Amino acid sequence: RNPLRMYHDNIVEHYENPRNVGTLDKKKDTVGTGLVGAPACGDVMKLQIEVDDDGVITDTKFKTFGCGSAIASSSVATEWIKGKTVEEVLAIKNTDIAAHLKLPPVKLHCSMLAEDAIHAAVFDYKQKQDAAKEKAQAQA
Ligand code: FES
Ligand code: FES
Numbered sequence: 535r536n537p538l539r540m541y542h543d544n545i546v547e548h549y550e551n552p553r554n555v556g557t558l559d560k561k562k563d564t565v566g567t568g569l570v571g572a573p574a575c576g577d578v579m580k581l582q583i584e585v586d587d588d589g590v591i592t593d594t595k596f597k598t599f600g601c602g603s604a605i606a607s608s609s610v611a612t613e614w615i616k617g618k619t620v621e622e623v624l625a626i627k628n629t630d631i632a633a634h635l636k637l638p639p640v641k642l643h644c645s646m647l648a649e650d651a652i653h654a655a656v657f658d659y660k661q662k663q664d665a666a667k668e669k670a671q672a673q674a
Contacts, residue, residue, distance in 0.1 A: 548606035556595040566659025570650040581651035603644035611648040
């Protein structure tokens with residue numbers, strides 16, 4: 535069996551044409567940044583979300599320093615979270631991403647990085663919103 539055929543087309547497609555690569559302005563209150571690492575291999579993923587007043591993710595960017603499966607996982611994650619609310623995206627499971635990309639079992643942790651990054655980005659966004667609210671109350 536040709537080892538190059540081992541990976542499903544979706545992985546190759548997302549690896550060669552990753553969607554939403556880049557950065558958003560992390561200083562903005564409406565931007566949440568998640569930075570996570572995979573202890574198993576040392577790979578790192580940064581995923582950012584821009585959220586509107588209704589809690590809907592209007593934009594998202596990622597930068598992944600890692601293997602092809604991690605890059606493909608972050609690319610899929612950004613496709614799936616755009617247009618959803620910050621609550622909805624918490625339901626996205628790494629196993630869904632892995633199944634979509636048909637990741638082999640040894641690459642499951644790469645998709646875990648994407649799930650962790652989504653959660654970290656939402657957490658950061660919520661913290662910023664809370665801080666902004668407190669500031670507004672203090673000034674009122
Ligand atoms: Fe892009 Fe499925 S091929 S999300
Ligand atoms: Fe570690 Fe893929 S091998 S993220």
